[in-house]
Amino acid sequence: MHNFLSSFITLFQPPYDVLLLEGLVLTLKLTVFSWILAVALGAMLAIVRESKIVFFQKIVASYVAFQRNVPMLVHILLWYFGVSNILPVSVQDHLSALGSEFIYPAIAIGLCMAAYFCEDIRSGLRSIPFGQHEASRSLGMSYLKSMRHVIMPQALRICAPPFINHTVLLFKNTSLAMAVGAAELTYAVRDIENQTFLTFQAYLIATLFYLLVSLSLMWVGSVVAHHTRIPAR
Template identity: 35%
Template sequence: MQKTPELEETPKRENGFHKKFKDIDQWWLLVAIVVLLIILLVTTKPDPYNRILKFVGDGIWVTLYTTLISFALVLVLGLFGGLGRTSHNKIIRGIASVYVEVVRGVPLLVQLIIWYFAFPAMVKDLGHAWNIQAFIDYKANPIVMAILGMTVCYAAYMSEVYRAGIESIPKGQMEAARSLGMTYFQAMGHVILPQAIRVILPPIGNEFVTLLKDSSLVSVVAVADLTRRGREFMAANFIPIQTWMMVALLYLVMTLVAARVVKWLEKHSRYER
């Protein structure tokens, strides 16, 4: 018996709906739940949650822009480190390898303390030794030192990410590019790196999320980020549970949104091998 048009069209409409539903990143639902929870806490219990949110609001922006600036610098410095690690020049490869191994062996917190406390002392000592007044009067900017410390630290990890991505591309790609008359740098910039970046996009996104969370460590070097503002509010009001619950939720929103953006970039830059 011949099927009716209505019965034939119904599965097609369901399949189209399910396809569109599957295309949506369902983890955005978790982001919405966390945001709604924050709104619920702020509206139903304005004291203390609304006071906490207003107090730490400027710390959120400090956390965001220190992380974004640091990560932009990490991408650039890490690229040079990755290229150095894959270089055929033994001196360049040796310098890059020593940098990666030494920096990765020292905790980020210790590096931040070195940049904020030890580095200015070294500059002042050089100023006294060389009689340079500008060095003697040097005062470290907390945000600049924090950005510098996070950049130097995470660029070492990013160098290994770049190295892994470059080495994952078949050697025939470089040989083919060179046979077409490209120089090494032209082949790397036009052939190897565009493919490598697509491969390493997930670990790059993971590094960004990790850096966003580790940015809380800059609170120990006088940077008024979200964590430091939370500590100041808790010290003034003696309500640790509510304070750190709000701070944790704010960090969770930022990390979840960052992870969703990276997932979107990964999806739209994917290619079939």
């Protein structure tokens, strides 16, 4: 037991503590970047799908089906090895200089999770009584203004629970970025394990980190959902 604790503590000392910290920071950066992209795109897709234009509805439905039925790892590999190769060489060089191991996975995860957030938001939009649509339109608001100022704020409050769940899912899926060399938390832990051969201790640290952040996200989400909940009438 003493040997286990001492070896466990060793992983929090130099140089391994720096690797863990850098891995955790990159994981959080991936989460934030992908989440912003996913929420923004998901909201736009939901609004378009709820419009009366059948052509655009089918395009969004096809996009959602494609993203939700292909494994996220495949999306990441497609962007890193596929999409990157069809870009102009100057763009490839620029992205490589900025960190393509971060950019492509973040885009892939964001685009994939946008499909899930789209469906969450769409369920919230459909729960808003149609009378509110009519009331906002009668005040002279366009479809987009009605969505922005009246319907969407209520829909986001209603769809908070699945929104939180998919945010946690997005965070956990950032670990897949290690497949293309992103030095996020799982990558860092694997590197430490290769150097120290402390397999159980290293992956226990990763497990605890992921558990702590996931539970924190769920707690913050539940607090926000509680304070923004629409009172029952």
